[in-house]
Amino acid sequence: MRLEGSCHCGAVRFSVNARYPYPFNLCYCSICRKTAGGGGFAINLGAEAASLRVEGAEHLRVYRARITDPETGAVTVSTGERNFCGECGSALWLHDPAWPDLVHPHASAIDTPLPVPPERTHMMLASRASWVEPCIGPGDREHDGYPEESLADWHRGSGLSGDQPSSRSRKVMAPDFWRSRMSRVSSICAASPSFRLMSSIWESSST
Numbered sequence: 691m692r693l694e695g696s697c698h699c700g701a702v703r704f705s706v707n708a709r710y711p712y713p714f715n716l717c718y719c720s721i722c723r724k725t726a727g728g729g730g731f732a733i734n735l736g737a738e739a740a741s742l743r744v745e746g747a748e749h750l751r752v753y754r755a756r757i758t759d760p761e762t763g764a765v766t767v768s769t770g771e772r773n774f775c776g777e778c779g780s781a782l783w784l785h786d787p788a789w790p791d792l793v794h795p796h797a798s799a800i801d802t803p804l805p806v807p808p809e810r811t812h813m814m815l816a817s818r819a820s821w822v823e824p825c826i827g828p829g830d831r832e833h834d835g836y837p838e839e840s841l842a843d844w845h846r847g848s849g850l851s852g853d854q855p856s857s858r859s860r861k862v863m864a865p866d867f868w869r870s871r872m873s874r875v876s877s878i879c880a881a882s883p884s885f886r887l888m889s890s891i892w893e894s895s896s897t
């Protein structure tokens with residue numbers, strides 16, 4: 691699915707191919723909340739970095755989060771590059787050079803109508819702000835820290851891989867959908883590249 695996105699002021703416009711365009715993954719960590727999630731969380735999508743096309747790249751700025759270890763006080767800098775518009779401040783996408791094939795646009799920056807996810811994953815709930823009451827729907831998953839599955843795993847597990855939203859919708863309505871989802875959770879491959887990328891981003895987001 692080709693996604694078109696932009697910042698609010700329009701100085702930066704981009705497009706990218708996304709095999710995993712469902713905005714299902716809500717992250718409540720402090721970095722997502724403060725840089726991209728005024729409602730208490732941000733949503734990242736999974737896309738192919740090589741397909742990213744940017745207009746107005748000269749307006750981009752990059753933030754690499756500084757992480758303080760709560761026990762030792764040691765400060766490290768995340769390898770994840772959070773790209774945003776230097777003119778209006780809109781958060782646009784995350785990219786980690788350690789996983790150069792992938793880029794994670796913020797759903798909030800996407801102008802293309804995205805498919806509605808049949809369920810959502812709420813992650814880093816232990817780091818959420820005290821005023822945030824997550825809206826947990828039927829079938830939603832809740833994680834205090836990192837989920838066990840990647841963006842790709844979620845789409846595969848939901849029968850939503852590929853890039854044809856209409857066929858996804860039919861599969862989601864299958865009566866055994868939820869049972870098959872739940873039975874496979876324990877066998878998810880936590881070593882997938884997408885998981886490692888996301889965990890590297892999430893690991894730097896634990897406070």
Ligand SMILES: [Zn+2]
Nearest residue numbers: 697699775778
């Ligand atoms: Zn802008």
Ligand SMILES: [Zn+2]
Nearest residue numbers: 717719722895
């Ligand atoms: Zn986060």
